[in-house]
Amino acid sequence: MTELALRVAAIDDAIPGIRRIRLVPRTGGLLPAFSAGAHLVLAMRDGPTLRRNPYSLCSDPEDRSGYEIAVRRAERSRGGSAFLHDRLAVGDLLSAGQPANLFQPDWRGRRHVMVAGGIGITPFMAMTATFDRLGLPFELHYACRSRATAAFADLLVARHGARVTLYPSDEGRRIDLAAVVGDQPLGTHLYTCGPDALMAAALQAARDAGWPDQALHAERFEAPPPGDPFTATLARSGIEVTVGRDQSLLEALEAAGVAAPCLCRGGACGECATRVIEARGTILHNDHFLSPGERAAGDRIMTCMSRFTGDRLVLDL
Amino acid sequence: MPPGSATAAVHRPETFLPGTFRDDFSYRNSPGNIPHFPFPFAEDSYRYSVNIEPHVPGRPGSAFEHLIDVDEHYLSEMADRARVLEEDPLRYQALPHMMLAQWDVLELLMEEQARAYPHLFTLTKDGDRWRWINRPMGIDDTFTFGDPATLPREPFDYIARQTQGDHAILDQRDGNLWMDAGMITAQADWSLDFDVGMSFHEWHAPVPLAHEMGVFDRALKFLLNLRLGQPVRRLNWTMTINPRLDTSPERYPHWGPDRMTVTPQNAGRKVHLRVELQSLWRLPRSNAILFPIRGYLMSLDQIVTVPKWGRRLPRVLESLPPELVEYKGLSRYRQTAIDWLKPYDDGQPTSPGIFPD
Known part of the structure; x- marks a missing residue:
């Protein structure tokens, strides 16, 4: 249902x-x-x-x-x-x-500034439509390789006019992030989605300009990274699951018929956090959920993104 | 109770009782409504738990049959709410950024009530042009979804005055939930005016024991990932002297002294078990969470008409930890209530679960 x-x-x-x-x-x-x-x-x-x-x-x-x-x-x-x-x-x-x-607008925002790169434009298609309908002030800065390869660029410009700025790199245009974040009213929120380097630069520019962390939002969806195959032992089910090179731990669990919790499958929501009973080796944390301290503790693994290298990994599943 | 009435009858309120929740306190449940009461204790001793379960339609005739429950007290509760709001407009508050969530809530409460009770409510949609008919209250309004100017009140204010139970709307941001809107007129001693704008841990701060158990950390993590289309529910309870819906801190001078009026002679009529069927719903457009707190009141003398409940309630009351007795405000009359209930406990075992045998 x-x-x-x-x-x-x-x-x-x-x-x-x-x-x-x-x-x-x-x-x-x-x-x-x-x-x-x-x-x-x-x-x-x-x-x-x-x-x-x-x-x-x-x-x-x-x-x-x-x-x-x-x-x-x-x-x-x-x-x-x-x-x-x-x-x-x-x-x-x-x-x-x-x-x-996992990338909800902060509805308190007095103004909403979006920085997109490449296919990272997708969530902003819905955001601009909503901001426009609700009459919330917004601006979208969209970096792309060229006008011809910028998905939805024509549509966005037709819909929102001067509130959308394109930055085709083949025309030598780059987003001046310091300028974008430098002159915004208090209560403005920043949203960014795109290549890691662009997102990191946008967030850093805002921090440098004194923006509070609560006003910064990044969509960090990515595919589970490939890596060396490894084996996980499941303490409760009493089985061993082998994770292939191009498979995530979560996918391997599902293929083995194990009912493992999950939601976003992108390392962001925390739903798949699984207790590690024993780890003789290194957990390769690829999620965006666990804090540095929690990573160091090594007693939890996010099955949708993270991998393992070593002799033995035992999970509470 | 009449044999089989809890399971055989489908809940379809046709007529509404005229009871009052103040002054002469004429509120009573009709005999047919007693099995509808969500008795909160699944076993004979008290055990703290978050007890969250999927909010899916449950046993016919019970308070769980429909996800937004309407019963024979609909009109009297709406009248009491209107009076509370007239006396104290701050029982309704919605911070400005909650307008999108307000529309989500209006749609949800209209759709659920119209689906469950088509003889009472009708919602017709023609694009954004909606028509809402509320037959018990004599309302027939046409408005434009998304345009507050087409309704006589803000959308949440409008629909919460037509829905039993208190409602809070929780905004989600910064990995937390914030109580940024509510219509709270029938509360068990907490104040929206005090809590509005607070985070999840802030508004739960007064609750004893549970923080140390990590209950609220786990509950918050669970709720942040609450899924669209998969609402959850839990039962909460306390006790109230006289069938008074509005036991708010603001009105404490009116109800606080009632707790000193309980005697062995009047406890059966005066002491009420107050149960909250709390549900939590992810809202589609705003990604906020709707938190309906649907309250039910039943006097001890009506509870003991269900033999299983009459046996179990005194056993549970005896097993409460002292911190909880204090927090729920039961100290002054708990023993009187236990003594009144004891004759109905014949020592027989009780069946598992909350429903009457």
């Missing part, structure tokens, strides 16, 4: 390498409204593999006739983006969890 049964209604490859996919309810009717910045965990049956990947919703949150996501073909795809680009067709059936949000 809580799982959404969806059908692919349209596929649009307007920008090379970026595919927009429109999903509608299989049985008609309306989908739940969602909040700007929300994502969807899409379940994809790809041969024998069931993939579950999170994608930001990039349609207008008030359009409940369908959801849209935009997926860039990953240079080194773990399978999800290759599947969506090469094998997905209009009419295919997919399912997804309900929308969830």
Whole structure:
């Protein structure tokens, strides 16, 4: 009942390498409204593999006739983006969890400044639509390689005019982050999504300008990193699970039929935190949830993102 | 109780009782409504737990049958709320950034009530043009969803005056929850005016024992990841002298002294078990959380008409830790209530769970 049964209604490859996919309810009717910045965990049956990947919703949150996501073909795809680009067709059936949000606007914001790079534009499609509808002041700074490869650029400019600024690097344009954050009223919030370097620079510029941490928001979705295979021993189920090079620990647990908790699958929400009973080796923490102190304690692992190298890892599962 | 009435009857209130919650305290449950009461104790001794479970439709006839419960006290509770708000407008507060969440709440409460009780409520949507009919209260309004100017009040104010139970809206940010809106007129000794704008740990600060147990850390972590379409619920309880909904700190001079009026002769009629069916819902557009606190009152003399409840309640009251007795304000009359209930406990074992046998 809580799982959404969806059908692919349209596929649009307007920008090379970026595919927009429109999903509608299989049985008609309306989908739940969602909040700007929300994502969807899409379940994809790809041969024998069931993939579950999170994608930001990039349609207008008030359009409940369908959801849209935009997926860039990953240079080194773990399978999800290759599947969506090469094998997905209009009419295919997919399912997804309900929308969830780890990149929610702070509704107290007097002004909302967004800094996007590349495919990181997707959550801002929904945010700009919501800010516009609610009459909240906003500006969007969008860095891209060129105008031709900037997904949704024309649409955004048509929708929001001068509130959107494009920075195509092939024209030598760069976001002057210090200037962007330097002259904003108190109570402005900053949101950034894109390459790590851009996000780090945007956050640093705001901190340098004296912005409080509560006003800074970054969407750090990333795919689980590949790595050397390792084995996890599950104390409660009494089984061993081998994690492949391109597989996450969570995916290996699911493939073994273990009911492991999870939500965002991107290392951000904390839902999959699992107690480590024994670790003879090193936990490779790749999440954004545990604090440095919690990482050092080494008694918890986030199964959706983190890996292990060493002799023996025993989990409370 | 009539055999089988708890399970056979579907809850479909047709008529509403005229009881009052102040002055002459004429509030009573009708005999048919007694099995509807969400008796909160699943076993014979008290054990603190967060006891969160999925908020899914439950046993027909019970308070869990519909996710937003309407019962025979609907009109009298709405009348009491209107009076409280008239006397003290600060029982309703919504910080300015909560407007989107207000619309989420209006939609949720209208949809749930109209779905569960089509004979009482009707919601028709034509795009953003909505029509809401509330038959018991004689309301028929057409408005534009998203445009506050088309409603006689702010959307949350409007719908909370038409929904049983108190409601708070919790904003989510900075890895915390903030009580940034509420309509609280039937509370067990806490104040929205005091708590508004507070974080989760701040407004729970007065609760004894649970902090040390890490209960609130775990509860907050759980709630931050509460999922859309998967609301949860828990039961909370206290006791109230006389069937008074508004036991707020603001009105303490009116109800505090009642606790000294309990005697062995009047305890059955005066002492009420007060149960809160608390649910938590992720809201779709704002990503805030709606927290309905749906209160139920039943006097001891009505509780003991269910033999299982009559046996269990005195056993639970005897097992309470002293900190909890103090926190819930039971010190002055707990023993009197136990003594009154004891004759109804024949020592027989009780069945597990909260429902009547």
